[in-house]
Amino acid sequence: MVAPSATLSTLNRADGSASYQCPSTGSNILGSVNAPVELPGRRDALKPEDATIEVFVKPGTAPAGVGERYVEGIIKTLLGRVILGREKGYPRRGVVITLAVIGGESVGRGDPYLVLLPALLHTALLALLSASVPLSMTFSATVLAVDASGQIRREPSAEDAATAQSVHVLAFSSKGHLLLNESQGSFDFDTWEKVRQRASAICHGTQLVSADGDVAMVEDVDGRPLEGTLRETVEDQVYRDYNWKINAA
Amino acid sequence: MSSPLVLLPGDEVPSEYLPASSSAPLRLGAGLRLLSQPHPTTTSSSSTQAPSHVLTATQAGILSTDTKRNALSILSFPHRRYIPTANDLVIAQIHHSSPDYFHCMITPQAPHAVLGQLSFEGATKKTRPMLKQGDLVYARVLSIGLGAGAEVELACVNPATGRAEPGGLGPLNGGMVFDISTGMASRLMRASSSTGEQQDGVAGLVVLDELGKKLEKAGGFEIAIGRNGKVWVDCSNSGDVAVKATVAIGRCLTTIDEHDLNPADQKKLVSRVLRELKIEV
Amino acid sequence: MNKEAPLSIAERDFILNALREDVRLDGRAADQLRPLKVSFGEEYGHVKVQLGRTSLVIRVSAEVTKPHEDRPFDGLFTIAMELTAMGSPAWDNGRQGDLETYVTNVLDRVIRHSNALDTESLCIVKGVSCWSIRADVHVTDYDGNLIDGACIGIMAGLQHFRRPDAVVKDGQVIVYGLDQRVPVALNITHKPLAVTFHTFDEGKRVILDATRKEEQAAEADVVFGLNNAGDVCFMSKFSGSPVDAMVFVNKTSVALDKVKEINAIIDKALQADLAMRAKKGMAEESRAENDR
Numbered sequence: 001m002v003a004p005s006a007t008l009s010t011l012n013r014a015d016g017s018a019s020y021q022c023p024s025t026g027s028n029i030l031g032s033v034n035a036p037v038e039l040p041g042r043r044d045a046l047k048p049e050d051a052t053i054e055v056f057v058k059p060g061t062a063p064a065g066v067g068e069r070y071v072e073g074i075i076k077t078l079l080g081r082v083i084l085g086r087e088k089g090y091p092r093r094g095v096v097i098t099l100a101v102i103g104g105e106s107v108g109r110g111d112p113y114l115v116l117l118p119a120l121l122h123t124a125l126l127a128l129l130s131a132s133v134p135l136s137m138t139f140s141a142t143v144l145a146v147d148a149s150g151q152i153r154r155e156p157s158a159e160d161a162a163t164a165q166s167v168h169v170l171a172f173s174s175k176g177h178l179l180l181n182e183s184q185g186s187f188d189f190d191t192w193e194k195v196r197q198r199a200s201a202i203c204h205g206t207q208l209v210s211a212d213g214d215v216a217m218v219e220d221v222d223g224r225p226l227e228g229t230l231r232e233t234v235e236d237q238v239y240r241d242y243n244w245k246i247n248a249a
Numbered sequence: 250m251s252s253p254l255v256l257l258p259g260d261e262v263p264s265e266y267l268p269a270s271s272s273a274p275l276r277l278g279a280g281l282r283l284l285s286q287p288h289p290t291t292t293s294s295s296s297t298q299a300p301s302h303v304l305t306a307t308q309a310g311i312l313s314t315d316t317k318r319n320a321l322s323i324l325s326f327p328h329r330r331y332i333p334t335a336n337d338l339v340i341a342q343i344h345h346s347s348p349d350y351f352h353c354m355i356t357p358q359a360p361h362a363v364l365g366q367l368s369f370e371g372a373t374k375k376t377r378p379m380l381k382q383g384d385l386v387y388a389r390v391l392s393i394g395l396g397a398g399a400e401v402e403l404a405c406v407n408p409a410t411g412r413a414e415p416g417g418l419g420p421l422n423g424g425m426v427f428d429i430s431t432g433m434a435s436r437l438m439r440a441s442s443s444t445g446e447q448q449d450g451v452a453g454l455v456v457l458d459e460l461g462k463k464l465e466k467a468g469g470f471e472i473a474i475g476r477n478g479k480v481w482v483d484c485s486n487s488g489d490v491a492v493k494a495t496v497a498i499g500r501c502l503t504t505i506d507e508h509d510l511n512p513a514d515q516k517k518l519v520s521r522v523l524r525e526l527k528i529e530v
Numbered sequence: 531m532n533k534e535a536p537l538s539i540a541e542r543d544f545i546l547n548a549l550r551e552d553v554r555l556d557g558r559a560a561d562q563l564r565p566l567k568v569s570f571g572e573e574y575g576h577v578k579v580q581l582g583r584t585s586l587v588i589r590v591s592a593e594v595t596k597p598h599e600d601r602p603f604d605g606l607f608t609i610a611m612e613l614t615a616m617g618s619p620a621w622d623n624g625r626q627g628d629l630e631t632y633v634t635n636v637l638d639r640v641i642r643h644s645n646a647l648d649t650e651s652l653c654i655v656k657g658v659s660c661w662s663i664r665a666d667v668h669v670t671d672y673d674g675n676l677i678d679g680a681c682i683g684i685m686a687g688l689q690h691f692r693r694p695d696a697v698v699k700d701g702q703v704i705v706y707g708l709d710q711r712v713p714v715a716l717n718i719t720h721k722p723l724a725v726t727f728h729t730f731d732e733g734k735r736v737i738l739d740a741t742r743k744e745e746q747a748a749e750a751d752v753v754f755g756l757n758n759a760g761d762v763c764f765m766s767k768f769s770g771s772p773v774d775a776m777v778f779v780n781k782t783s784v785a786l787d788k789v790k791e792i793n794a795i796i797d798k799a800l801q802a803d804l805a806m807r808a809k810k811g812m813a814e815e816s817r818a819e820n821d822r
Contacts, residue, residue, distance in 0.1 A: 030587070036332065037619055061590075084307055129326075132308045342536075358535070383536065384539055385539075424544070
């Protein structure tokens with residue numbers, strides 16, 4: 001499995017930005033974060049003690065519609081759990097996150113965004129880090145499809161997802177909490193448990209509860225945990241930005 | 250700093266990175282917070298005084314330890330938006346004025362900060378500066394207010410002494426403002442405030458020294474650095490080359506901000522820009 | 531808010547005074563473009579334009595649809611531009627500002643109304659089905675001169691784009707996948723581009739390809755739309771102070787030079803991309819298909 005590649009702080013005007021390339025779906029997502037900013041005209045709707053999070057998903061080759069609004073809601077809820085909106089400078093201000101699908105196939109009109117969701121989440125996270133928005137923790141996410149034979153497939157293509165029995169998106173925090181569980185299709189609890197274990201292995205690569213041979217093999221297939229890839233991306237950028245300091249030391 | 254430790258939000262600060270002296274209170278800078286350990290300490294009989302609190306990062310960046318001040322902070326990405334912090338020097342732009350205050354813009358798309366009409370050196374009701382929309386002031390962040398959404402207050406005078414301390418606070422007339430990243434602004438701030446002659450410059454910057462040397466003959470320049478990512482430059486003493494010299498300084502600073510240049514390349518850049526603008530040195 | 535923060539008096543005065551000495555902040559001459567880079571993505575019609583610090587991504591796409599009742603022989607062509615908070619923190623997501631309306635209007639007039647894309651060639655079955663070509667403009671970084679940048683991107687995208695082949699068999703429209711049949715290039719009739727000038731100092735100073743700060747400090751702007759042959763398909767001066775007629779006359783020839791220069795850059799990028807695709811060959815083509 002080819003690891004996703006990402007770059008931080010790719011844009012000039014936005015306070016934080018990230019570009020994310022997901023090899024399995026071929027999608028390229030550009031994310032920007034402006035924070036903390038004033039949200040004019042929405043003063044009454046703002047929470048008095050907390051930051052207001054706004055997420056905007058812009059499809060690449062179509063006008064935004066219901067599907068985008070739906071996925072924006074999911075992303076916003078998840079990010080609301082990790083953004084520390086009460087830190088200095090953030091209460092009553094907005095955290096505006098814009099995610100544009102600038103490469104790869106667009107999601108069909110009205111189709112759910114589950115296949116793209118992990119890529120969108122990762123882009124949002126990296127852009128938030130790039131803008132130095134205070135977060136309680138980081139997270140990683142993956143999408144898995146279960147086909148009719150019960151085979152679990154990681155990061156399926158749009159066609160695979162369409163023919164799959166069920167599609168699951170799971171996100172885990174860096175502390176191991178299950179932050180997001182979006183499923184679609186019909187499945188039983190055993191299947192979901194298998195999906196959760198596999199997803200956890202993809203994100204964390206940590207020891208699983210059941211350490212039988214089968215699971216160990218799965219870990220091999222997935223290669224490096226996603227969390228490590230994300231961390232490395234951030235570290236690379238930090239080293240680049242503080243080159244002057246590191247060299248001087 | 251031997252090898253910098255990069256932390257991500259949620260990472261705990263390893264205890265060996267904490268400043269050694271335990272007598273003075275530890276100061277926590279940006280990007281860190283104190284959390285009480287939710288779960289009971291691990292079953293170990295040896296360390297009965299296991300810490301019940303942990304320091305965790307809230308921003309990604311390099312952990313920086315200041316042993317002198319006993320302070321700890323995270324050096325985060327330099328392109329972040331400026332968040333007003335008490336005692337910072339900023340370049341603010343007057344947006345409008347009310348009977349008691351000037352309402353100023355520190356960062357775009359952020360709420361205005363207030364600057365008292367009398368918060369200038371020697372200002373009285375009759376002698377206060379008449380600033381209009383679009384004028385610039387070099388000011389210190391007096392307070393950021395208590396509670397959520399409070400107003401940020403600026404001052405161009407030290408309320409205790411009635412003087413413009415540090416020097417240079419007050420209206421900025423003429424000149425030009427250039428936008429730089431907040432990270433670059435704090436580097437320049439440190440580079441310009443130090444007096445020691447160092448070969449490699451402070452914070453890896455030699456550009457100001459180099460420009461100062463080269464432009465000395467032309468009449469020198471005045472510079473004010475705002476932590477909000479703005480640099481004000483004025484070369485009005487330089488006569489004919491005033492405009493070109495200002496442009497040269499702006500181009501040098503923004504180029505170094507965009508491409509990380511080492512001291513040698515910074516010197517080359519200064520020479521190249523001055524040559525391109527045909528400024529005699 | 532949807533409005534960039536106003537310039538300070540110092541910036542406004544300085545930009546003007548510097549122009550009086552023929553100096554621009556980035557060291558350019560008055561008639562000089564910022565460094566322009568046009569590059570293409572993996573898919574057809576995916577263009578990245580970098581004009582100084584302004585950057586855009588343009589994506590051209592096609593789908594089969596029904597033509598308009600009153601124009602049964604014509605396909606559809608739309609230019610969709612939505613300014614998001616990504617390009618500038620001053621822009622609000624999901625709200626149309628004046629700039630967006632203005633730029634979309636100019637792009638429509640320069641490219642669509644000048645028939646740069648031959649819409650008749652998009653017809654599949656008269657009055658029943660046709661191709662709808664859509665150009666999405668994503669502004670990723672805004673530092674002035676959106677119009678010229680977007681024009682460059684859209685024209686490059688239209689020339690780069692290949693639509694799937696479609697045939698009519700027994701009254702049924704069959705659309706072949708990109709792997710089944712060689713995709714078809716669009717029929718471009720001419721290559722118009724916009725060139726924007728800004729005037730200062732009561733029209734005495736005129737500069738090309740202004741940055742955001744220069745735009746804010748300017749008195750007025752003048753937009754030309756013309757092609758390599760020098761056919762002017764659009765000219766506007768919507769707002770700002772009056773501009774002398776001679777400026778229009780003089781600057782049209784400058785604009786023509788720039789259009790030729792920019793079209794040469796686009797052509798070069800297209801050739802390079804074509805050569806790269808040819809090198810990758812059919813193997814790449816089939817692999818890309820498997821990925822999907």
